[in-house]
Amino acid sequence: MKDIIVIAIIVIIGAVVMISAIPVERESKRRLQRYWNRMCTGKEWRRRFPDATKDEIRRFLETFVDGFTFQSSQRLKFEPNDKVMDIYRALYPSTGWPDASEVETFARNLKREYAFDLAKVEDPHVTLGQLFMMIRNPNQRRHPTALIAPLVRRNVGRAEKMKCRCAEFSQPLRTMADVRARCDAEEMIAATLRNTAPGDWRSVRTCSVCGALWCQEYPSGEMHGGGAPCSYRIDTDDPDRWLKETEYLTARIRERDDEAEFIASLGEEVGPAACRQNGCDRKTIRHSVFCRQHHFENIRAAQKRK
Ligand SMILES: [Zn+2]
Numbered sequence: 001m002k003d004i005i006v007i008a009i010i011v012i013i014g015a016v017v018m019i020s021a022i023p024v025e026r027e028s029k030r031r032l033q034r035y036w037n038r039m040c041t042g043k044e045w046r047r048r049f050p051d052a053t054k055d056e057i058r059r060f061l062e063t064f065v066d067g068f069t070f071q072s073s074q075r076l077k078f079e080p081n082d083k084v085m086d087i088y089r090a091l092y093p094s095t096g097w098p099d100a101s102e103v104e105t106f107a108r109n110l111k112r113e114y115a116f117d118l119a120k121v122e123d124p125h126v127t128l129g130q131l132f133m134m135i136r137n138p139n140q141r142r143h144p145t146a147l148i149a150p151l152v153r154r155n156v157g158r159a160e161k162m163k164c165r166c167a168e169f170s171q172p173l174r175t176m177a178d179v180r181a182r183c184d185a186e187e188m189i190a191a192t193l194r195n196t197a198p199g200d201w202r203s204v205r206t207c208s209v210c211g212a213l214w215c216q217e218y219p220s221g222e223m224h225g226g227g228a229p230c231s232y233r234i235d236t237d238d239p240d241r242w243l244k245e246t247e248y249l250t251a252r253i254r255e256r257d258d259e260a261e262f263i264a265s266l267g268e269e270v271g272p273a274a275c276r277q278n279g280c281d282r283k284t285i286r287h288s289v290f291c292r293q294h295h296f297e298n299i300r301a302a303q304k305r306k
């Protein structure tokens with residue numbers, strides 16, 4: 001009889017633990033899905049570390065997935081910008097849930113493979129890419145915290161050793177081609193930028209190396225997830241006010257670009273009649289009494305009246 005009661009209690013406890021684990025597991029599955037949904041991230045790694053061999057990248061990611069008990073085949077689901085703690089939090093969405101020492105195992109792997117001490121990295125937001133960089137660069141390994149944002153800010157002398165790309169990308173954006181090229185360079189530019197004044201759809205950021213101010217916008221804000229961000233240099237001593245009072249540069253460039261495209265699509269000014277607009281000596285386009293520009297301006301005026 002006693003045995004039966006003991007067994008019953010064990011079964012009940014087991015059931016309670018299992019049931020209470022279901023929502024946590026579901027949340028974890030949901031958060032991890034974001035990584036599993038990705039295509040191969042090999043391109044990201046090679047773009048960020050063009051001089052690293054495939055083997056180097058593979059070996060590093062292997063120490064990571066092994067520590068986190070993911071499949072070896074899942075290693076190229078993780079990007080250089082992924083924060084170690086975000087992945088950990090995806091595995092364990094509720095704090096206090098007993099973990100399987102993933103971070104510790106990862107740390108042990110790093111020590112064994114690279115003699116690298118993860119415990120010395122103080123930044124809770126450290127990314128896989130930053131770790132890989134520290135492991136590869138012996139100078140940074142001697143100062144494993146040199147890349148960590150709060151220390152960089154505190155220690156200007158050391159920060160100067162870190163190079164920023166601000167000067168290289170300081171040309172103003174004028175055309176959509178400029179915007180697209182800038183979006184492509186975003187990763188290089190953003191490497192030293194920290195948020196100063198976050199806003200909706202854009203934020204003011206400061207370079208932690210040279211102090212330059214930047215605005216980061218999402219030119220394709222209507223795309224799912226906002227599309228690629230793109231940054232340009234600004235000048236202000238009141239970033240919050242700047243955000244409120246300045247129009248969205250990339251949105252304006254896009255509008256102008258769309259307009260130019262539309263005007264071009266109106267075709268040649270074949271005439272033979274002259275544009276009806278006073279003082280305009282251009283010829284009319286087909287099916288209109290105006291030249292290209294004035295035809296467009298009339299349409300826009302009509303739209304505004306609506
Ligand atoms: Zn800079």
Ligand SMILES: [Zn+2]
Nearest residue numbers: 275280291294
């Ligand atoms: Zn005209």
